[in-house]
Amino acid sequence: MDIRDIARLSGYGVGTVSRVLNGHPNVSERARERVLAVVAEQGYEPNGNARYLKLQAKTSIAVMVKGASNLLFADLLERIQARLEERGEECHAVYLGEDEDEVREALSYSRTMHPKGYLFLGGDPACFKRGFSGIRVPSVLLTNSAAGFGFSNLSSFSTDDAAAAARVVDELVEAGHRRIGIIGGNREIGQVSQIRIQAAVDRLAHHGISFDFDRDYEPGHYTMDEGYQAAVRLLMRTSDITALFALSDVIAFGTLRAVCDMGRRVPDNISVAGFDGIELSQFCIPRLTTVRQDTARLAALGVDTLLASIENRATPPVHQHVPFTLYRRESVRRLTPSSRKG
Structure with missing residues (x-):
């Protein structure tokens, strides 16, 4: 019996079962209980040493996941694992903190595990x-672009973050908002968050709206807790904001709670927009206006391109944007002239 049998018997995907067995937090309690019940019923005992030897012998594909609390990456990983399984491939997920050096960790991993390829999530x-x-095997970066890096063994697929962030700003401005705050990420050059922030600020300027970073921006990691804390700091500092653009849905979820705990309501007092379009965004209260990244397309392109590069090392790298979709939902209020501030 192996992990695929546990997945079949539990009714959950291989990725979910893998996260349960590895003690990863991004699993619902219902899924965890069901998977562990099947494990107990079947007397399944994962042998760590045997698994690593098997992976090393088959030279599996390694997936470097940057951000253990990133629900977008959890969705991507599940789809990647399913597609690799369809192709008869195995993979091993390596979870990293947002501030860790994923390339350095991959180099360290290569010295012991010798994967035949890498997928980098973030x-x-x-x-x-x-x-x-220093990495010689075929690799693919997902959710950020590697165009211009000059590596013949590195492809990339991502959402056009600048265009998507600009579209969110257009949505807020068209709804009558002119005092807009931005929450999350950091401003380091080249980071996805910096690309989104700069595009949003540029689009505000296009609409004739100035943006003061000291007043209107608050950084934070891509977690609900940091989204909550960042929203509290920003709203306590700047009282006239009518809309917040959270750089990810998980940051937006924390923001929704912060607004409520501060005695205000979304969208009656403050509108909130997110970024990612993860499944939970349509079930939170209120439903979140957000940009959806096409994780199914990203995963398929990433896996298929990586396997093609493994089969033919002469295949040139590919760098491509995947289309996004704006979901207009309940968390953004359309202001009347009399209700506008600023």
């Missing part, structure tokens, strides 16, 4: 430029 361009030349 990445810091500085890390790739500094250290990727």
